[in-house]
Amino acid sequence: MLKVITLEEFIKLIENIKELQELQEEIIDIDRIYNRVLSKDIISPCDLPGFNRSSVDGYAVKANDTYLCSDSMPSVLKLLGEVKIGEIPPFVISEGEAVYIPTGGMLPSGADAVVMIEDSEDAFNEVLINKPVAKGENLVMSDEDVVKNEVLLKKGTTIKPHHIGVLAGIGVTEVCVKEKIKIGIVSTGDELVSPYSSCPVPKVRDINGFYLKSAVEEDGCEGRYYGIVSDNKEKLNEVVKVALNENNIVLISGGSSAGNKDFTIDIMERHGKVLFHGLAIKPGKPTLMSECNGKYIIGLPGHPLSCAVVYKFIVKKILDKMYGRITDDINTEGTMGVNYHKARGREEYLPVKIEEGVIYPLYAKSSAISVLSKADGFIKLPRDCEGIEKGEKIIVMR
Numbered sequence: 001m002l003k004v005i006t007l008e009e010f011i012k013l014i015e016n017i018k019e020l021q022e023l024q025e026e027i028i029d030i031d032r033i034y035n036r037v038l039s040k041d042i043i044s045p046c047d048l049p050g051f052n053r054s055s056v057d058g059y060a061v062k063a064n065d066t067y068l069c070s071d072s073m074p075s076v077l078k079l080l081g082e083v084k085i086g087e088i089p090p091f092v093i094s095e096g097e098a099v100y101i102p103t104g105g106m107l108p109s110g111a112d113a114v115v116m117i118e119d120s121e122d123a124f125n126e127v128l129i130n131k132p133v134a135k136g137e138n139l140v141m142s143d144e145d146v147v148k149n150e151v152l153l154k155k156g157t158t159i160k161p162h163h164i165g166v167l168a169g170i171g172v173t174e175v176c177v178k179e180k181i182k183i184g185i186v187s188t189g190d191e192l193v194s195p196y197s198s199c200p201v202p203k204v205r206d207i208n209g210f211y212l213k214s215a216v217e218e219d220g221c222e223g224r225y226y227g228i229v230s231d232n233k234e235k236l237n238e239v240v241k242v243a244l245n246e247n248n249i250v251l252i253s254g255g256s257s258a259g260n261k262d263f264t265i266d267i268m269e270r271h272g273k274v275l276f277h278g279l280a281i282k283p284g285k286p287t288l289m290s291e292c293n294g295k296y297i298i299g300l301p302g303h304p305l306s307c308a309v310v311y312k313f314i315v316k317k318i319l320d321k322m323y324g325r326i327t328d329d330i331n332t333e334g335t336m337g338v339n340y341h342k343a344r345g346r347e348e349y350l351p352v353k354i355e356e357g358v359i360y361p362l363y364a365k366s367s368a369i370s371v372l373s374k375a376d377g378f379i380k381l382p383r384d385c386e387g388i389e390k391g392e393k394i395i396v397m398r
């Protein structure tokens with residue numbers, strides 16, 4: 001019999017994970033930083049863009065010189081020359097003067113606005129301005145994008161392309177990130193064969209090993225696949241021993257429940273302390289976890305949908321905790337399209353499809369996998385809830 005713990009108890013348990021294992025820090029170049037987790041805040045060493053610049057092609061002027069001008073009564077300004085992009089303009093604009101400026105060009109001193117080229121007429125050594133501009137119009141100010149010493153990115157941020165763009169913009173090319181969590185992945189079962197080999201009935205191709213390796217990589221970890229291990233306690237023990245030695249975490253899928261060939265619990269007992277065996281979630285009840293000198297073994301159910309749900313809603317929480325990651329869940333709210341009944345006792349994660357804001361459950365057994373490609377996300381039904389009615393609003397977790 002499994003001694004099942006609730007999700008709340010699980011969350012309390014992983015609160016201590018930081019003390020159990022401290023990840024090292026690495027300095028990484030920004031061209032290799034995608035998906036890594038920052039271990040220090042990024043403070044901007046400079047303003048951005050760092051100089052006042054024009055946001056249009058036109059004429060840099062003193063705004064006061066364009067006051068009340070119009071098509072019928074243009075302001076006539078003396079043209080001093082042209083600002084070259086990427087160069088400091090050698091002009092100082094005085095009353096009654098203007099210079100041509102391209103988009104992105106540096107505003108010459110004395111000027112405080114730019115007139116768009118469409119609102120002017122070029123007239124040999126002079127320019128006619130047909131429309132007034134206000135001070136600051138058509139300009140990007142020196143610290144408008146980033147202010148020097150601003151905390152731009154917080155420790156715990158997972159680096160995405162927009163963060164890399166910001167770092168490039170402020171010239172920070174090396175940053176401190178958390179060492180990648182290394183995760184060993186083991187698939188167990190006499191019935192399993194590689195997706196690369198033939199699969200005579202009633203063998204089964206290894207789905208979980210491939211799912212888990214890509215899932216951990218998507219979450220910024222290094223996934224190492226240790227292959228398929230038959231239902232042999234000693235062989236499994238050997239592979240887990242090696243994987244534990246080489247990684248921070250070992251994920252074993254299959255053999256998690258209590259059948260006569262379910263050895264994960266025995267292996268865990270050999271290698272450390274079992275933290276729990278059984279979680280009050282559906283699917284995923286036989287999930288188990290142990291700790292061994294600051295490393296973890298997590299046993300996931302063999303059923304592919306259960307394995308994926310446990311990864312997404314349980315293992316990921318552990319990884320986020322270890323990384324100290326700032327999480328920003330992408331959730332959508334929708335309205336239930338049908339009544340859905342559930343038994344009390346386990347928190348349920350139900351794959352759903354969303355059609356124009358209406359949510360429809362995808363009825364799939366834990367043994368399924370294709371449902372994940374059809375689902376838009378999951379809804380979570382609390383432990384004591386007995387279902388959800390058509391028309392009720394609920395959050396879909398992506």
Ligand SMILES: Nc1nc2c(c(=O)[nH]1)N[C@H]1C(S)=C(S)[C@@H](COP(=O)(O)OP(=O)(O)OC[C@H]3O[C@@H](n4cnc5c(N)ncnc54)[C@H](O)[C@@H]3O)O[C@H]1N2
Pocket residue numbers: 187188189191192204205206207208209253254255256257258259262283284285286300301302303304306366367
């Ligand atoms: N008497 C009971 N039987 C079962 C219970 C129970 O409470 N009492 N729980 C069921 C639940 S719920 C789940 S989930 C599964 C968990 O089983 P295991 O983790 O022990 O997994 P296996 O028995 O090894 O495999 C289950 C199923 O999944 C297939 N499988 C396994 N690994 C993979 C893989 N890498 N890729 C694709 N498919 C895989 C395997 O062939 C089995 O069909 O136990 C229930 N039983």
Ligand code: MOO
Pocket residue numbers: 281282283284285286301303306307366367
């Ligand atoms: O717990 Mo099993 O994972 O419900 O199918």
